[in-house]
Amino acid sequence: MKEQIREHIGAAFMGGKGAPSDAQPLFTSGIIDSLGFIRLMSFLEKTFEVSIDVSQITIENFDTVERIARVVEASRRT
Amino acid sequence: MRGHEAEHDELKRAAAAFAARTLNDDVARRDREEDVSLPGWKACAEFGLQGMLVAPEYGGAGMDLRAVVATLEGLGYGCRDRGLVSSLNAHLWGCVQTLNDFGSAGQKVELLPGLVDGRWIGANAMTEPESGSDALALRTRARRTDDGYVLDGRKCFVTNAPAAEVFIVYARTGDGPAFSSLSCFAVRAGTPGLSVAPPASKMGLRTSPMSDVFFSECRVPSSARLGAEGSGAMMLMSTMEWERSLVLAVAVGGMEYQLEQCAEQVARRVAGNHPLRQRQAVTQKLAEMKLRLEAGRGLLYRAVELKRAGKSAFMESMLAKIALSEAGVANARDAMQIHGGYGYMSEAGLERELRDALGSTIHSGATEVLKDAVAMLLLAGSAGLAGRKGGGTA
Numbered sequence: 054m055k056e057q058i059r060e061h062i063g064a065a066f067m068g069g070k071g072a073p074s075d076a077q078p079l080f081t082s083g084i085i086d087s088l089g090f091i092r093l094m095s096f097l098e099k100t101f102e103v104s105i106d107v108s109q110i111t112i113e114n115f116d117t118v119e120r121i122a123r124v125v126e127a128s129r130r131t
Numbered sequence: 132m133r134g135h136e137a138e139h140d141e142l143k144r145a146a147a148a149f150a151a152r153t154l155n156d157d158v159a160r161r162d163r164e165e166d167v168s169l170p171g172w173k174a175c176a177e178f179g180l181q182g183m184l185v186a187p188e189y190g191g192a193g194m195d196l197r198a199v200v201a202t203l204e205g206l207g208y209g210c211r212d213r214g215l216v217s218s219l220n221a222h223l224w225g226c227v228q229t230l231n232d233f234g235s236a237g238q239k240v241e242l243l244p245g246l247v248d249g250r251w252i253g254a255n256a257m258t259e260p261e262s263g264s265d266a267l268a269l270r271t272r273a274r275r276t277d278d279g280y281v282l283d284g285r286k287c288f289v290t291n292a293p294a295a296e297v298f299i300v301y302a303r304t305g306d307g308p309a310f311s312s313l314s315c316f317a318v319r320a321g322t323p324g325l326s327v328a329p330p331a332s333k334m335g336l337r338t339s340p341m342s343d344v345f346f347s348e349c350r351v352p353s354s355a356r357l358g359a360e361g362s363g364a365m366m367l368m369s370t371m372e373w374e375r376s377l378v379l380a381v382a383v384g385g386m387e388y389q390l391e392q393c394a395e396q397v398a399r400r401v402a403g404n405h406p407l408r409q410r411q412a413v414t415q416k417l418a419e420m421k422l423r424l425e426a427g428r429g430l431l432y433r434a435v436e437l438k439r440a441g442k443s444a445f446m447e448s449m450l451a452k453i454a455l456s457e458a459g460v461a462n463a464r465d466a467m468q469i470h471g472g473y474g475y476m477s478e479a480g481l482e483r484e485l486r487d488a489l490g491s492t493i494h495s496g497a498t499e500v501l502k503d504a505v506a507m508l509l510l511a512g513s514a515g516l517a518g519r520k521g522g523g524t525a
């Protein structure tokens with residue numbers, strides 16, 4: 054899953070020039086902005102067939118690939 | 132959804148009957164004099180409108196979203212006081228729902244019951260003189276102290292501000308990229324350092340009060356922050372998704388009522404020796420009005436179904452907002468034209484409906500801004516523009 058998220062972020066937000074590491078900040082570094090957030094949410098919902106609870110929506114939960122994957126995992130379980 | 136159709140029809144009918152019976156007194160005069168109806172506000176609360184999506188433990192009804200939409204459509208069908216509706220929308224989508232989604236149990240216990248039972252009015256203070264469409268460029272600061280924050284800044288066009296008890300305020304808490312540097316606060320009226328300007332006069336929605344709000348060394352405790360520090364922009368986007376999806380559900384009912392009036396007028400009116408119903412230039416307008424109404428309604432339902440399924444509906448909420456706001460303006464104009472000279476007279480109420488409708492293409496994201504965001508999302512989906520950054524809250 055992490056690999057898919059990494060690939061998507063690399064292609065969609067880093068101009069296809071590489072991909073982020075698991076711990077690289079995405080929102081606090083400005084790699085992903087408001088429009089990017091919409092695209093990321095829609096990617097996660099479609100690719101992993103999850104709905105992400107509004108209580109999970111924090112910068113902290115979404116700032117790295119590692120944490121995004123954790124949110125998706127948790128959403129799958131509920 | 133189908134199985135609930137009868138139930139939704141009943142909710143819609145009940146809300147329409149309630150509104151027609153209770154909310155329409157003296158609307159023309161109150162519009163002229165910008166007279167806000169507090170009895171109307173309380174009546175709405177008694178009917179349950181302020182707490183539709185709030186859980187029973189906080190005084191609400193915990194209704195299903197589709198039932199909420201049916202109720203709002205009924206309200207629009209029966210209520211001619213669109214200013215009151217505008218205040219209700221600002222309260223619901225800019226304040227109550229934000230608390231509902233992001234408030235802690237303590238914040239909900241403190242704030243929701245009063246906002247639901249009609250004692251209090253909520254407001255959303257996001258826009259600033261230098262940042263409207265590009266909301267994330269806001270400059271109001273919230274500086275951290277040992278036990279809370281100090282707010283400094285100015286907000287404008289805040290619906291309900293002159294009457295509000297609870298202000299949902301977005302402010303900068305960090306110096307990084309805007310999207311991860313905003314935080315959201317619930318600030319009570321009367322907090323030292325918070326001041327509200329006298330109500331501003333406006334073109335339409337005149338029975339809904341609006342004004343600037345100032346924060347000057349306004350100290351709030353940490354417990355006034357909703358959600359996590361730095362997550363305010365994400366919360367704002369969630370709030371805007373609610374607002375754009377649902378703010379014009381009432382307008383759907385309003386357009387339905389307006390169209391019935393127009394059809395009756397066209398069926399009845401004989402201009403000189405010629406019945407209007409034989410004039411295609413007139414009857415075509417009826418069809419166009421219906422088309423806009425139903426297209427907008429379809430987009431509204433699409434956004435609502437996504438939200439009911441727990442999915443994000445950013446794009447769909449923008450499409451619904453664009454379609455219904457533009458439909459509201461176009462239909463109000465057609466309604467006036469169909470009624471001729473009488474339509475232009477204040478007595479008919481149609482000029483007020485046109486004035487009221489015009490604001491909807493500006494608030495909650497102007498049509499142009501939303502179209503721009505929709506286009507950027509489409510373009511970003513095609514490889515060519517990968518990585519392009521968007522402005523605004525969209």
Ligand SMILES: Cc1cc2nc3c(=O)[nH]c(=O)nc-3n(C[C@H](O)[C@H](O)[C@H](O)COP(=O)(O)OP(=O)(O)OC[C@H]3O[C@@H](n4cnc5c(N)ncnc54)[C@H](O)[C@@H]3O)c2cc1C
Binds near residue numbers: 258289291490498
């Ligand atoms: C009836 C009403 C109620 C409101 N209630 C509230 C409230 O309760 N709380 C609150 O905080 N605010 C409220 N507002 C303010 C509202 O959100 C802003 O007016 C709106 O976001 C537009 O911002 P602006 O007025 O600064 O216009 P600007 O941002 O200066 O834009 C002016 C025009 O330029 C165009 N434009 C701007 N940016 C773009 C772009 N990126 N792409 C294409 N075109 C663009 C649009 O046509 C826009 O109408 C309300 C406004 C109205 C009319």
